[in-house]
Amino acid sequence: MDTRNGTRSSNQPQLRINVPSSARERAASVDPYGFERSEDFDYESYEELMSEYLAVLTRRSIKWSKLLQGKRRVDRNLRVKRFVRKGVPNEHRPLVWMESSGAQDRMERNPGYYHSLLDQQHDPKLVESIRTDLHRTFPDNVHFRRSADPCLQSALYNVLVAYGHHNKAVGYCQGMNFIAGYLIIISKDEETSFWLMEALLGRILPDYYGPAMLGLKADQEVLGELVRLKVPAVWRLMQDHGVMWSLVVSRWFICLFIDVLPVETVLRVWDCLFYEGSKILFRVALTLIRHHQDLILQAQNLPDVCERFKRITRGAFVHDCHAFMQAIFLDPGSLSKSTVAKLRESCRARIVAGES
Missing domain, CATH: 1.10.8.270 (putative rabgap domain of human tbc1 domain family member 14 like domains)
Incomplete structure (x- = not known):
């Protein structure tokens, strides 16, 4: 598409992006996805982390290639679910995301x-x-x-x-x-x-976008209810300072953690989001809050709370995407679909009643 005149060229070349993979290129001022690194980027810590994570990626890539065996289909079973949680290699992400989300079937139809x-x-x-x-x-x-x-x-x-x-x-x-x-x-x-x-x-993520954003509003309130159950001290702090959940987590949900968490971590979250559904967003949010509850509880006022919610999305904990993804399935404990569904229903009803 030429965005200047709104016409689409039928012979437009296939989009191609070169994603570097070597350790030398990863240490450059631009990351493997084209994002410029900040001036205070810690190259030494990153290289140390990536030296270990690249070995993990190599093993995962070999296992995924064996699992798929050249097929264009992705099964839904416990083995594949375990593979997804451990990370989908970049070369297989489009296929896995398309298949697991039902998008491939929709496109073919x-x-x-x-x-x-x-x-x-x-x-x-x-x-x-x-x-x-x-x-x-x-x-x-x-x-x-x-x-x-x-x-x-x-x-x-x-x-x-x-x-x-x-x-x-x-x-x-x-x-x-x-x-x-x-x-x-x-x-x-x-x-x-x-x-x-x-x-x-x-x-x-139905009803997340659009004029009413009812799904988005409800899920922010659902997170509040889950924090009340699983991290009650933080919930009480939010109540005491009159902080609405939408004030500190709306960007997490609207952008699905883009520009909130590091790129590699976001992609690992999305692997699970496409395969397991929106429940993953709550696991990520709860893990961030639960892991940093001592820091959050030091807040003395509303600005303090907001500043700490920004701070908990940075640092070594979220940069080590492999360890972080292991944590999201352990730290929050049980989180069934039925629990989330019931909370969504009650939160939606409360929001609709309040807006009517």
């Missing part, structure tokens, strides 16, 4: 649908909203700069416009650009990114 959305007349208001956010999407990523070849702003525009026409009830709202951007970086394909986004926003 609707051949040509994505391109038909791009070929139709575009809603001017939708286009204006999307174009406004294009330059705000990952300004620290070299692939999203106009000078990049290819410039991923073009692919991002396509995916967002197509989704806006596909789901007119949602259209476009802020936060969706970051999700689409991550999907494009990993899948390296517009149509795949569109169908993964359709799975996320349509089935895995």
